Amino acid sequence: MTEQTNITEEVRRYCEDAGIAPSTLSLRALGNGRFFERKKRRDIKDAEDSEKLRAYMAQNPPQKQSDGETAA
Numbered sequence: 001m002t003e004q005t006n007i008t009e010e011v012r013r014y015c016e017d018a019g020i021a022p023s024t025l026s027l028r029a030l031g032n033g034r035f036f037e038r039k040k041r042r043d044i045k046d047a048e049d050s051e052k053l054r055a056y057m058a059q060n061p062p063q064k065q066s067d068g069e070t071a072a
Helices: 003-018 022-030 035-059
Strands: none
Touching (some): 003 022
């Protein structure tokens, strides 16, 4: 689990226990009621981008050059 996922889960649990919305927590703690929703979207996008990178690397393994360096 990544740090981003950890804080997302912590916020979710805290808000459930406190009976408040994540936007309320964000507003109270940061003065920005939109922060948590934006963070969740960023985390999802980052995860999607990471998967795309992994898929590309798996489908396009590095080509070794004769001197032991990888091709750019």
